[in-house]
Amino acid sequence: MPLVVLITFALAGGGPDPKDSIVTVNVDSVTVGAGTSSTAVLNVRVKKGYHIQADSVADEFLIPTGLEMEAGDHLIAGKVDFPPAVEFRLQGADDTWLVYDGSFEIRVAFAVPGDAREGVRMWRGALRYQACDDRRCLPPDTLEFDIPVSVL
């Protein structure tokens, strides 16, 4: 049974008041053996009333939600799985966009080489997004977080 610790990162996300973050990321720690692979799960919550662009956008100018993981200490990032997006139909126009709202998961597969030393390391990542609500669109923002990874 892997040790699971819930850590909440609610860093500046789109406004002067960090308590009022538009996007928050909750990260479960992951325990993994050297020479094996695993998946980290990011629980993303978008503030009620807001949406962020999906991970792929039809309009080349929009800012898709993107995830970047830094090179970790013996952590090799694999496939990143975003959930299906929801359709946002714009009143008064023909346009339809794909967005995320509410809560959703992003899954990050990763591998640990066999020569990785035991111990806990923090794997830094960044979620980039652009949010709108019904009254405003906020400039693109980036939310950094750390995934605690315990290698056995």
Place this chain on the structure above:
Amino acid sequence: MEYRSKRADFRRTLKALLLAGIITSTVSLAGSPNRENQPMIGESAPLFSLPGVDGKTYSLADAAGKYVVIHFATTWCPFCNAEAPHLQKLYEEYGKKGVAVYIVDVKEEQAQVDKLVDKFGLTFPVLMDTDGAVSTQYAPEGVQPDLERDAVPLASNLVIDREGKIRFYSLLNTMAFDAKLTGVRETLDRLLEGDPRP
């Protein structure tokens, strides 16, 4: 028991105060319905002089005697992009009637804005507000106080009359989004017909 009773009294008092507050707020909002949706009406439009993506400099003062439509935008703003083709149509129809149309792009690199101009085939001036100073001047006081001021006017449309007064100002409202600029068109039609109503 006594303690509970006092608490109940306190709760009743609190409820009454809250109710009074809600009523006061509602009356206050009802008394100024246009504060958020149509701000700055009748005020002099802040003057500006900005470079266009075409290399020319555009000044609001130079447009005196014309009606001016201004749309504040960024390339990443989905609502701005939804309006862009309709702004081009509006320019094609109203430009010959003495209406100037400007997009004021806020805090972006010209190379990025050039791509948008090409994509939508914009033939009217697109101006570069690279430091957001002009956009800040057009941010209505008290509106979206938690937002950086230069971001407040994004996706807004204004109509400025021949005397430089703001006659129409629509802040973003996606619940009643007007991509086809019917509000701007109606205002221009009225002004062009000589209707002085605000």
